[in-house]
Structures are given as C-alpha cells and as structure tokens.
Amino acid sequence: MMKSYQRAFHEAYRSQPTRLVLGLMSGTSADAIDAALVEISGAGDEIAARLLACRETPLGDLRDPVLRLAQGEGDAETLCRLDAALGEAFAEAAIATVAEAGFEIGDLDAIGSHGQTIRHAPNPEERWGRTVSATLQIGGAAVIARRTRVPTVSDFRSADVAEGGEGAPLTPMVDWLLLRHPEKRRAIQNLGGIANVTYLPAGGPSGAVKAFDTGPGNMIIDALAAIASGGALDRDEDGLIASAGVVCDPWLEDLLRDPFFSRRPPKSTGRELFGERYSRRLWEEGRSKGLSPEEILATATALTAESIARAYRDFLPGADEVVLGGGGVRNPALVREIRNRLSPLPARTHEEIGWNGDAKEAFAFAVLADRTLQGLPGNLPQVTGARRSVLLGSIAF
Amino acid sequence: MMKSYQRAFHEAYRSQPTRLVLGLMSGTSADAIDAALVEISGAGDEIAARLLACRETPLGDLRDPVLRLAQGEGDAETLCRLDAALGEAFAEAAIATVAEAGFEIGDLDAIGSHGQTIRHAPNPEERWGRTVSATLQIGGAAVIARRTRVPTVSDFRSADVAEGGEGAPLTPMVDWLLLRHPEKRRAIQNLGGIANVTYLPAGGPSGAVKAFDTGPGNMIIDALAAIASGGALDRDEDGLIASAGVVCDPWLEDLLRDPFFSRRPPKSTGRELFGERYSRRLWEEGRSKGLSPEEILATATALTAESIARAYRDFLPGADEVVLGGGGVRNPALVREIRNRLSPLPARTHEEIGWNGDAKEAFAFAVLADRTLQGLPGNLPQVTGARRSVLLGSIAF
DSSP states (O other), X not given: OOOHHXXXXXXXXXXXXXXXXXXXXXXXXXXXXXXXXEEEEEETTEEEEEEEEEEEEEOGGGHHHHHHHHTTOSOHHHHHHHHHHHHHHHHHHHHHHHHHTTOOGGGOSEEEEEEEEEEEEEEEEEETTEEEEEEEEESOHHHHHHHHOSOEEEOOSHHHHHTTOOOOOOHHHHHHHHHOOSSOOEEXXXXXXXXXXXXXXXXXXXXXXXXXXXXXXXXHXXXXXXHHTTTSOSSOGXXXXXXXXXXXXXXXXXXXXXXXXXXXXXXXOOHHHHSHHHHHHHHHHHHHTTOOHHHHHHHHHHHHHHHHHHHHXXXXXXOOEEEEESGGGGOHHHHHHHHHHHTTSOEEXXXXXXXXXXXXXXXXXXXXXXXXXXXXXXXXXXXXXXXXOOXXXXXXX | OOOHHHHHHHHHHHTSSEEEEEEEEEOTTOOEEEEEEEEEEEETTEEEEEEEEEEEEEOGGGHHXXXXXXXXXXXHHHHHHHHHHHHHHHHHHHHHHHHHTTOOGGGXXXXXXXXXXXXXXXXXXXXXXXXXXXXXXXXXXXXXXXXXXXXXXXXXXXXXXHTTOOOOOOHHHHHHHHHOOSSOOEEEEEESSEEXXXXXXXXXXXXXXXXXXXXXXXXXXXXXXXXXXXXXXXXXXXXXXXXXXXXXXXXXXXXXXXXXXXXXXXXXXXXHHHSHHHHHHHHHHHHHTTXXXXXXXXXXXXXXXXXXXXXXXXXXXXXXXXXXXXXXXXXXXXXXXXXXXXXXXXXXXXXXXXXXXXXXXXXXXXXXXXXXXXTXXXXXXXXXXXXXXOOOOEEEO
C-alpha cells in the first residue's frame, strides 16, 4: 500500500492544473541529446500535452566514450565519470532549451531524463548463483537536479525489468494517453531505424493496447543508400534514389518470407536482424540479380512498407486509421509506398492530425515523468511483458 | 526555490511523529550487507533515533565480482547485472532484518540504501573536454523498492560531489544530530580501518562541526596480526598479542613523524597510505630492530592511540569528552592505550553513553534517508568541502 506521505506528494503534484516538464533523451546511436519542452494539463488518464519547443544538442566529445562503453570497453572509473559528464551535458541541454523557448529554468515543474542506455539486458541470466535481468541508463540525474534545481525523474526502465518485463517499449502508454480516439481504432506507426506500431482500440482501456515491432523502418534503406553512394550518403535523402527505381516484386515476396514477419506479436527486433549484415547481403543479392541501385532501394523501401501493411492485415485487422511518425515520414518514397499498400486505410502524419511529432521520445519521457510524479504506473504489462503495472523511475530533488 | 508539490511531500513525511527506517550499507571490503532498523522521532535538527535491530548478511557470490569491478575489471554488462543482483541481495537483507525484529516489511516508512561503492572519484579531472568529478554506488534501488514496496533513498554522495565536495564523510551530520551535547564539547572517535573523528562543539550549530581522519584505526593492527600469525588471524583478537608486548617508544616517535599526522585538518587518508605496504614495511622494520611480534603489535596499537591523542592536542584542544565507536572498541588493548594517552580526557564507548553503536554506518544512512525525506540537507559543507548544503539522494517509489 502506498505510504500516506507519498500519496500527499502525488496529490500535491497532480493538483497543479498545468505542469511544464522537460523531457531529455539520448538514443542508442548517441548522436545527440533530444530535449522537449512540454506543457501538460489534466490528470490521471485524461491529460493533454503540447510540445512548446524542442532542441537537438550534439553529444560531441561524449559520443565516442558512450559507444565504447556500450560495446563493453572502458572500466568502472570511465563509466562513473561519464555518468557525471553526461549529467552536465543533459543539464546544459535542458537550460538551453528552456531559454530558447523564452522560459526560465525555474519555471519547470520537473525534468524527465531517459539518459543514455549503456546496456539493456532484460533477458534473465544465471550469474553469481542468481537469476538476473537488468538495464542500465546513465546520465547523472543528481547532477541535472543540482545544476537546474528542478526535480529530475530518471531510470525509467529498471522497475519494469525488475517485474520481469522487457523495460521497453514505454512510448505506447504515451500514445494511449494522447492519441487514442473515442470512435476510431488507431495504429500509431513509428518509422525509426526499426518500425513499430502501437494499436489503440477505439475508446479502449490501456489494457487493450497492443504494441510490437513490424520490422525494418529506415535501417536497411539508410544502409543501402550508404553502400550505393560509397559512403557519401547516410540516408536516401527525400527518397530520391528509391523514387527513380521500380520494385522487384518476386524478390520482395522472397524477402517477406523471413520468419520474423509471420511471427505473432508481441515481438521485437533490432540491428541484430536487420542491421549492417542484412543490408550488405541484400545489396549483393540485388546486384547478382542484375538490379540497379535504384531498383534495390525501391525494393528495400517497399519491404518496410509491405511488412507494415501485412502486419496490419494479419495482426490488427480492425484498424480505422494510421498515424505515421518518426524520421521515416521525411522520406516521401517510403510514405507513398506505405499509403499505397495500406489503401484504403488512411495514413496521416502526426502533423496532419494536429499533433507535433518532433522529438517524440524526449516528449514521451516528459509525459512519463509527469505520470510518475502523479503517482501512476507508466508501463503497459501486456506490451513489456512485466508481471504488473509499476511506477517508473527515481526522483532526484 | 523548492516546488510547492515537493514542499507538500516533505511536510507530509515530517508530520509523522515517528518513522521506521531501514539503513543498508555494504562497505569497500564488500564482505557483507549491514542492515540497521531505526526508529526516528522528532523533526528537523531535533530528532531522536533508536536502533531496534541490526543484521549482517554475507555478500557471498557477489563479493568477488564487486571487488573486481572496483579494481577496474569487468565490463558494462557485468556492472549492469551486478547492480540488479545487489538490489536483490539488499532487498533480501532488508526483509530478513525486519522479520527478525518482529515487524512487517510494510511497517517501514522508508529505506536508505548507501549501496556498494564501485568508484569514488571526487577529484576533478579533465576528460572529454570537461572537468569531471563523480562517485558511483550501485545496488539496484529500483529493485529494492519493487521487492519491498518501500520508498528507497539511494545515491547519497553524488549531489555533494556535484557541488565540489568529497562526497564524504557523511556520518558527521548524524553524529551532530544525535550525539551533540548542550554543555560538553564531544569528540566522536570512530575506530574503523582508518580512524576518524567528528568534533561537536557544546550546543553548537552544525556549521561548527569539524571532522577529519586521525590516521590508522585497525588497519595496521589487523595486517600485522595476519603477518605474525602466518595468515591464521585477520585481527589481534581481544588485543591479546599487543597486550603481551611493550611499546617501543623511540620507534613510535619515529613513526609519528609521518607528515600526515602533523597536517592540519580537514584531511583524509586510506589504504593507499596505511595499507598492506605500510604494514609490511613496519613488520620488517620491527624485526630488523630485534623486536618480538608482541612488541611490534603493541607499538602499532600505540601508534593508532597516540596519533588520536596528538590530533586532539593539536587540532581539538577544547574537547571535554570522547565517545569511542567502530570495530576497534572490541580491542581492549587499543581502548586501554587510547584511554591512557587521552587521560584525563574521559573516553567512553557509545554503549557507555547509552547509545548502541552497532552497525553505525547502516544506522547513519537510515537517519540520512529520513533527513532527505524531510527535505533537509544531509551534508556538512565545511566537512566535505562542498560549495553548499544539499539534499542527498534519489528516491525510488
């Protein structure tokens, strides 16, 4: 049972009709810190949230040691100092974002900092006579709280992992809070490196939400653009290469036979399956078939689109509307392929339904921090696999 | 300025006339988890605290990976999983301690978990284009909070380090809260591996507290007992070896010429100065002087005692009373030497002044957690070197 002093805390927080919360995120690529300044109103499951500003701050000199640590190099002292150094960088990003938006740092009610994932090991493993699963995000929450004087929520994934969950994905809760529709069954399709969907039943409870990875998002397209350009490009800018080719249908059918696509959700995938090696193999296969780089890119783009369309057909038969988000919405060839293959199901972008989809992960951690401070669970057990709903994160004052 | 919801939180906590708090600590030797069940009453600077129970739980299979990580071996995945595994062990220790004392885990108002120090690097160093200082205690606070369902305060040292402090010592605040005397100037002398003193002016404010390391505590005595016994002993049990010898005074005078002893406080020392190497050198020096093992142990015991007596004479001239604590109080030869050399200044043990001195560090982190939950700073800037007083720790619910 929740302690009475804890209840008083959450009630005091929740009684504020609007809260200004800053979300901070640094992804696995460790390129930059994303910051999102969010105004949140309402309470419980009935909230509204508005993105007031967002900002990307390169990680600079911290990127290399982060990637090395994540790869298993570097000792405890490096990790210890890097944690604090990231805290300084996150605090600077927070202060700059708030200032740019014309606010004072003291105007913030809270900060939600996802931090930088160094290791994600939710799979139970026998170590030291125990069965252990764990996840490690660093980023000096105590340093952020000291520099900003704003209560800072961090370590969002550990409680879910401690309850047997994957500690991910956590954004479906935010999708449900903000994008569910009273009458329409919505599929929120994110086009990141990997593509994932959150399915929101019309007016349904959070327990009815489904979420899973549909397969590759931009990952293969980006890798093939790099190969095709001899390393000059890191993506198929504006989908120009793919738009100049036609899809090789028999090959596409072949690629869709990968068992991942027919596996029933919940399921997740990553760089292990659709990363560099897969892309390199695809390139060589395409070339040996005599296909041009444009045809290879067109087919890879169709693979992302068709794997999404089939996932909906097979696993989300009732969807009324699709909302597209993530970096992939900036690739017109990809968006066109998705729309064609989903038709007649309408697919609109976040912006088209009146919602700013920028910095969505940083935005999500602002909303999740607000939820924790309200005293409400932030995970969806049926999505993460956790035994129960739990309050996420630690609070540094 | 503190947010109003945070103020409401601390007020609700503080308004509880008594709180049951469990302190958890695992020292640098990583032998065992110390747990202390503490009943705290009062608020602000006027509190009383009573040790209800304490318990030592061996770290077992976790000791070896902890020591290796602390020595710079082991990668990020090991650290990540060890953090969670320690959280499980800490939670088990908490649950067992509370059960043994006849309470339910739900009776606890809070847990204060120091955790296991993996790295303490408060010295500023240039890394990645920044000046970075940091400290890293692990121990899965989120896991403890999940398993016990009790709000858990952890990461006590980072905020002080973020403010330029050493992050240590933190116990002087607890000494001041609980052992200051309205008329007597007290010196609280801890006899751990290293010996340290907290000086409490009569009825003085916390800003007048002094604290520093006086030099070796049991460290050299333990090491010499091991050498003298060919590894059979890990301490001079009951001071039997030292009691059978006489002190070699000229050699003692010689040893007291070490510049550490005359350096003005604040100052701190450790295994680097008075560890294995120093003890080995002492043994060889003593043997080459023709001294017996008993005479060597007697002189080493006198070194701890006399370095304390001289520290008081030189740096704490006004003390009225000494309170002895720490493992060294179980060594009658050491206590006798200290009393003789401090005389006429009275030196009593914690127990003799009606205070249970067992599990003092674990006890201290229960009191410091309570202080954090009350919304009050836990560090003493003049002791740690921090720029200001700060709230210590993060709270996992």
